[in-house]
Amino acid sequence: MWRRIYMLLLAVRLYFSLAPSYIHPDEHFQGPEVIAGHIFNWPTVRTWEFTVEAPIRSFFPLWLVYGFPMKFLDWVYPGAEPPEPIVIFYFLRTMFFLASFVLEDWALQELLATPRQRRISLSLLASSYVTWTYQTHTFSNSVETIAVLWSLVLMERISKSKSWVFLSPAALGFTVVFGVFNRITFPAFLILPAYRVIPHFLRRPVSVLPLIVAAGLTAALAISVDTFHYAPTSTSPIITPLNNLLYNSKTENLAHHGIHPYYTHLVANLPQLLGPALLLLRAPLSSPVLSAIGGVLTLSALPHQEARFLLPVIPLLLTSVTLPQGLLRKRVWIASWMIFNAAYGTLQGIYHQAGIVPAQTFLATTNVTDVLYWKTYNAPTWLLGPLSARTNTTNLMGAPVSTLLSELASKSNCTGEAYLAAPLSATKLDPLLDAPELPFRLEMAWNTRVHLNMDDLDFGEDGVVPTLQRVVGRRGLGVWRIRRRECEEV
Known part of the structure; x- marks a missing residue:
């Protein structure tokens, strides 16, 4: 039964991914707007993050997430002219849908121990309006969600290995550096669950070498890409995560984007994203829960807080939901969950700035x-x-x-x-x-x-x-x- 429900919810996710709603300007101006100009030579807008003296946005993840797909579409598209922009728009939305369905759901399944946990968590994730809308839009936060989940999966694989391993540490090194260049807040989600891999590296120190090498090579590549884009004739490297960190460490800079109380994430943004699920959270100290706690606490210490910053937290916390006991209570809660997500999904996924x-x-x-x-x-x-x-x-x-x-x-x-x-x-x-x-x-x-x-x-x-x-x-x-x-x- 749950498989049929899951497939139905998958169709719902696809429907919302192809609806032209517009949740926040960053889904365009921090991704497709920038890269489309490079690939198709269209005059496009570069926001201040890309034009300040010390740029804070990296081109490295942009090329991987948007550039190569656009290049591929341009290559396979029939005719001499480049594809119409609306075709590119739907192609990117479809790719983000597939990334959510394949990578997000797969990672969550690996992080859960029992079939019952998997059924409940995957059903909740598939029925969440956050998955339907935010996660299928071209946000760097959506990319961060995938990177966080797979970092946790790779940590679990390393910690459970009883021998020297190469592939998982190397993949972890790449993913961590990619995540940092994508969003500077990324390490906040790995601080607490990182303890799972420390015993393995202490027992087999040689296993850390692939991680270090992969991370170093990825960082060197990312810095080279950014330096080429921002200062091709300069001998000084452009390190965008460092610029980002220095910029966001100054409150006067963040004041330009809005200062929020430190409790905004906890009392406003989390309830807005989780709704009734917030009432059913339990607190087992699993890797996903530790990751969510570390992320929320770190992001709450920053004065600028938007709901989309918490996107990685949603699948992590949904792993800790326990459904109510008793048939009536369970039905009431499921009804409230359906109403909550249908309402927010309709607003954010269909109508919001959708014209x-x-x-x-x-x-x-x-x-x-x-x-x-x-x-x-x-x-x-x-x-x-x-x-x-x-x-x-x-x-x-x-x-x-x-x-x-x-x-x-x-x-x-x-x-x-x-x-x-x-x-x-x-x-x-x-x-x-x-x-x-x-x-x-x-x-x-x-x-x-x-x-x-x-x-x-x-x-x-x-x-x-x-x-x-x-x-x-x-x-x-x-x-x-x-x-x-x-x-x-x-």
Whole structure:
């Protein structure tokens, strides 16, 4: 029975992986946006992490995770032209789905001792909205989850070995260095469970040599890749994890990204990710639980805390869930777990900022020269493909109407093709659509109802019910052609 449920949940995971929701800008701008520009020569945006004097993001994991798949797709794609950006988008999402299904589930199965534990934990993982959404999006945190789990698996294999081993220590050395260059927080998840491998290395010191050699070679390769990208003519190596550590050690730097109370992960982010499962956690000091404890404690000591930073913690803690005793209690808990994940999955995996990717795909079929995005996340320019070379994208975010009016007036002209993308819930846009006193008018060119803008909630000014009626009732994203009146009169 549980296998049929697991296969059904696998189909659900695939469905969410192919839904165009947009959870956080980092899923584009810290991965596909950067690498697509290198491979296809499309002008793309590099965020501050890649442009500061001491860059803090490594190209090494980006090439392994995004670059080689893009190269492969470009190689197998029929025709002389590179694949359309939306094809690349779905190809990467499919790869992250496969990584979640194959590598994450496989690792969790290896870390659990009994068939009953495996059934329960794999069923919980497969039915978690975190697996459906965050883990199938192109986040570095999703990659970190896989690296953490397989580091634990390799540690278990080494600790259980009764002879000298080569492959597992070498693989561990590569995985640890890869994890550090992917996210500087990665070692936090290995500090406590590392005790499992120490006795083996003390008994057979020669086993540590493959680990050291693999780690050293991987680090040298990663530093070489970063130095080539950032300072090809410099004689000084670029060590991005060190730059990252130095940057994040200064509170004034983190203040630019938001300072949170130290208890945010514990009282807000974990409940948001685990929901009812948080009530059923037990505390056996297994490797997964120790890894989760080390990760949560370390990340909680940092003043900037976002829920996605805890992605590796979710499969680790799900290994320690014990279902309630008694049929009624068990059914009540399962119902609450299903409702929780269905609600969050629908929000995060289907509707959240979900119109932006299709809007960019639509714009890629036009002759757009200017596009304004208002009250949305930043639009990934890589989704415009070669059209991004002559398209000026302006992300106004939550700018006031006066700023929007100024930009609309400046972008409307008789030579270019300008568009505005904005949520349908932005009612302050309504009077501007065809106001005779304005030098332009807005003509609807494309829209979708599958878009929810949670940043547009304003309970204080509008009240709870009117705000929900506007944001949910008028959900969607529209793209308007900006037409200058004097141009139409000619």
